[in-house]
Every structure is written in structure tokens, then in C-alpha cells.
């Protein structure tokens with residue numbers, strides 16, 4: 001997994017990262033956005049765009065809970081949905097998802 005969005009995005013969701021992603025691999029939940037591991041091509045363009053430094057490379061923080069949580073957002077069935085998102089092939093195909101993983105939905109601070 002290459003780039004990951006961490007806790008700093010929660011309740012900020014600035015969306016500047018969305019504008020620079022060449023493959024539309026960043027999906028907006030409710031409180032946070034999530035990068036699709038299978039669709040991200042590891043270009044690095046999003047990382048410097050985030051005003052709250054929420055984006056990081058996974059190999060520098062493998063134990064960060066948001067690495068696994070970013071996978072779960074796509075592989076697990078989110079609240080109110082009938083099936084996992086999977087790999088839609090671009091965020092524009094699904095629009096803003098509007099829900100979060102249980103970790104993010106219940107997040108109250110580090």
C-alpha cells in the first residue's frame with residue numbers, strides 16, 4: 001500500500017488532494033477521505049497538497065491504524081451499504097460515499 005490518509009483529515013476533509021490525483025483514487029467518506037490501495041499509482045502528488053499534513057507513505061508508518069483502516073474502507077461493508085465498495089475504478093463513479101469506517105466514525109482523538 002503506498003499513500004494513506006491519516007487522522008488529521010478527520011473533520012477537515014479539505015479535498016485539495018482530490019484535484020491532483022491523476023487516477024481519481026481518493027474517496028470521500030463523511031468525516032474523512034480514503035485512498036484506494038489498488039487504484040493509487042504511488043505518484044505522490046497528493047501528499048504536499050494537504051493543508052493539515054494528513055497524507056503519508058505507508059512504509060514509514062506501518063503500525064498506524066489508518067493503514068489497515070484505509071483497506072477496510074473498501075474491503076468491508078460500510079454502515080448502510082449492501083456490499084463492500086471494492087475497487088470502483090475512480091471516485092467519480094461512486095460520488096461522495098457519505099459514510100466512514102467504524103474507526104473513523106467513532107474517532108475522538110489520538
Ligand code: F3S
Nearest residue numbers: 021040041043044046
Ligand atoms: Fe495515489 Fe495520491 Fe497519486 S492517491 S495516485 S499518490 S495523488
Ligand code: F3S
Nearest residue numbers: 009014015016017050
Ligand atoms: Fe483530507 Fe487533506 Fe485531502 S484534509 S481530503 S487528506 S487535502
